[in-house]
Ligand SMILES: O=C(O)CCC(=O)C(=O)O
């Protein structure tokens with residue numbers, strides 16, 4: 461088992477072949493997944509909408525409904541080449557599955573500094589992370605270009621860096637297009653939300669969830685809402701993502717060619733709560749490792765975010781303060797964005 465500082469790589473634990481997970485991965489009873497894997501596609505439960513972006517007649521209405529009722533939805537005909545989605549999954553998987561642990565550790569992120577770039581395992585700085593997620597990840601700083609330094613990214617698939625850079629540019633354009641449509645769905649000029657967010661700070665996180673001997677006791681990623689403006693997620697065909705809606709955890713069916721959109725806290729504030737950032741989490745499973753790629757689009761830390769509607773329901777927030785509160789208090793529920801409510 462590899463240990464770096466306080467970081468243990470979950471992939472090493474899974475490969476050790478133990479039948480029980482170490483105590484630090486055991487969730488308290490109230491956050492354990494109730495989900496019975498056989499009931500994932502339970503027909504009684506609703507499922508996140510699928511929106512065809514090429515359907516200009518209905519796209520605003522459907523987006524508006526999805527943002528109001530879910531805050532998370534699939535999009536198809538999104539304009540990103542489907543081969544690029546596959547390439548991104550391929551290079552991401554190759555880092556986790558084809559590299560030795562020593563090779564991976566040569567990219568280790570700083571375990572004590574939140575959101576530092578590289579190979580890591582813990583979402584929060586150690587002191588606040590009481591129970592660990594059953595997840596390893598690689599975080600890339602991709603935009604603005606002044607933050608993008610591909611020499612910090614894996615070079616093991618020979619085209620890794622090229623694929624990530626291309627993927628970053630495509631996701632950036634898609635995030636901007638979506639914020640335009642979302643603004644229009646509220647009767648705002650197309651550029652309103654993007655202008656309120658300012659230049660995107662984009663991070664791409666490839667998450668790798670090894671198979672887990674006790675999925676009923678663990679979470680791949682604890683419940684949280686994303687803190688920036690908008691997140692764009694692709695995943696493999698395993699599926700373990702859940703979204704919180706109307707008091708239930710709803711399974712997100714993996715759709716291979718779709719991009720899954722998750723509205724984040726700053727969009728909730730800018731839309732004055734008309735659109736909400738939904739809590740979501742990843743569960744684990746005993747059979748298959750799972751891969752997802754989340755691309756986060758955030759404001760600059762110095763940007764002040766405020767509602768675009770009167771009367772405001774949220775107080776203005778300096779984005780960097782929101783990030784600090786998230787890292788110091790933890791993501792539990794939506795305590796950080798709710799603390800901004802007037
Ligand atoms: O792996 C997933 O499906 C979820 C990832 C996620 O929510 C995140 O990284 O913020």
Ligand SMILES: [Fe+2]
Pocket residue numbers: 684685686691740754
């Ligand atoms: Fe998330």
